[in-house]
Amino acid sequence: MNKIRNLINITDFTVEEINHLIEIADDIIANPEKYQDICAHKKLATLFFEPSTRTRLSFTAAMMELGGNVLGFDDASTSSTKKGESVSDTVIMAGCYADIIAMRHPKEGAPVIASTKTTVPIINAGDGGHFHPTQTLTDLLTISRKKGGLGNCTIGLCGDLKFGRTVHSLIEAMLRYENVKFALISPAELRIPDYVKETMDRAGAKWVEYEKLEDAIPELDILYMTRVQKERFFNEEDYIRLKDSFILNLDLLEPAKKDLIILHPLPRVNEISVEVDDDSRACYFYQALCGKYIRMALILYLLGIK
Amino acid sequence: MNIDGVHTGVVLDHIQAGKSMRIYELLGLGKLKCCVAIIQNADSEKYGKKDIIKVDGDIDLDFDILGYIDSNITVNIVREGKLEKKVHLDLPESLSNVIKCKNPRCITSIEQEIPHKFKLVNKEKKVYRCIYCDAEFTE
Incomplete structure (x- = not known):
């Protein structure tokens, strides 16, 4: 089984991997039709524990342009966090429903915890003043x-x-x-x-x-x-x-x-x-x-x- | 002052004077049923003053805790009244639940029951950083 990859900090990826991502992005820009259904039946969970417009919209648009679906929340006050649920429990739950998770959290290091709690890839969409890879x-x-x-x-x-x-x-x-x-x-x-x-x-x-x-x-x-x-x-x-x-x-x-x-x-x-x-x-x-x-x-x- | 020798157990020697109580707490020595002796401010040729802890009983020592508190400590492991091994310590590369992150923005400040983990980033200056938020730990 392949090891699950996460993106917590930009240095999690090698220079070769980053260059590879840039090549894929260049190809998407040149040939968007090739990618329009490539993520059909895949789900991205966007767990945004603090407000964000651009990052959340761009993740949503990205998954939609790949033909996939998006679920999640963009305000911790409308999630179980308000009831006192831990980051760990929220992430375990989301991992049951989605194929990949993008999370933003006001506390630094929250995605590190998340990555230890689920087997789906975690993308750090910003953790406090720490990283935003x-x-x-x-x-x-x-x-x-x-x-x-x-x-x-x-x-x-x-x-x-x-x-x-x-x-x-x-x-x-x-x-x-x-x-x-x-x-x-x-x-x-x-x-x-x-x-x-x-x-x-x-x-x-x-x-x-x-x-x-x-x-x-x-x-x-x-x-x-x-x-x-x-x-x-x-x-x-x-x-x-x-x-x-x-x-x-x-x-x-x-x-x-x-x-x-x-x-x-x-x-x-x-x-x-x-x-x-x-x-x-x-x-x-x-x-x-x-x-x-x-x-x-x-x-x-x-x-x-x- | 006379304190009996250790039959089977450990003697932590050359503890920097004043640090023995912290080691006592962190190693949970108060929970042991065996005989434990703490000697504070003993004379030392090497350091002037030192603390010593003697534990007369089997104990699983956490060398990371000891190395972090004072890497100059000498651990003497005693079996049947004889010195079996002398262990010299070093600063551990990582720490788990020895120190706590003080960064109020760190996830450890709100998430329940997660271990406070640190990694050594500068051995000379004894600098540890939280593995979650990268904040430098200061005593």
């Missing part, structure tokens, strides 16, 4: 399609680098490609955690911290903007003080490279001015589209469907 796969597919590959680039990560799980996962993923440099742009209070710095150091990666976006922007090939997330703060005062730290507008983009790509995991609040949307370098909505394709590829891969 399918967003990272989305980012990698977008970079690959827009830049023609991964590696040999300088990537600027801007905003909330302390609680920003998309940032942590993307760094871990990009570290495995050659010659990637990181510009870490954040207010002092939201700097990248030490354990991520240790990971970069162990990998021998070059990284520099900035407090001003304008200091970093001319050298960037990729600018990854993030939102300061209100839900990660225990103290509202800190959130209000830090939420407007970086706002990307056309003036700030003036010295940037012409082939820069601007990414954002979305939703944005005000960290990218709407005027940037029409700039050819803005790729964040295309990135959301890539999210559906890479999740299609991931579902196929974890279900062992070729």
Whole structure:
């Protein structure tokens, strides 16, 4: 029997596996008709213990475009969690009904527990401020399609680098490609955690911290903007003080490279001015589209469907 | 102060002074029916002061707990009044239910009865991280 594969952290997959997923996604984009019924009679359970729009919709759209079905909940208050059911019990139950599970949970490490409780593949669709590997796969597919590959680039990560799980996962993923440099742009209070710095150091990666976006922007090939997330703060005062730290507008983009790509995991609040949307370098909505394709590829891969 | 030698059991020697009670708790020595002696602040040529624990009875020792609390401890295993084996400890690569994750965002803060597990990530600095949330453990 094949070992059940899960995706908890992006590093669960080898570089070869990630490249394989990107190849599948590229093929889905080129030949969508080949895949439209490939998951017929398969069910994806979406267990969303905290609210999400984009991730849940993209998982749902992905499974529907593969011809499969989706069941689940998107608000813990409408599930048995409200009655005090543990993550373990909810996952065991869902594993009885579905072929694959995508779960989001506000507590860090919840998918690790889930993966020990069921024999169906678990996809981590975000666990607190920890990991969000399918967003990272989305980012990698977008970079690959827009830049023609991964590696040999300088990537600027801007905003909330302390609680920003998309940032942590993307760094871990990009570290495995050659010659990637990181510009870490954040207010002092939201700097990248030490354990991520240790990971970069162990990998021998070059990284520099900035407090001003304008200091970093001319050298960037990729600018990854993030939102300061209100839900990660225990103290509202800190959130209000830090939420407007970086706002990307056309003036700030003036010295940037012409082939820069601007990414954002979305939703944005005000960290990218709407005027940037029409700039050819803005790729964040295309990135959301890539999210559906890479999740299609991931579902196929974890279900062992070729 | 006189305390009898151990006939069959263990002597935990070179415990850093002050740590013996924690070991007593973590190893559950209070639940044993055999004779257990705790000696605190004994003179030590090597460390100045040390604690010693003597257990006169069969016990399954958790070397991970001992290694984590103090890897300088020497474990003397005694059979029939003779030293059978001396075990020197090392920091364990992983810990289960020895320390608890303090990250309020960690799943261990709400999920019932799951083991608190940690992995060693930096031996020199004795850094352990929670296997669920990756938070660094601090004493």
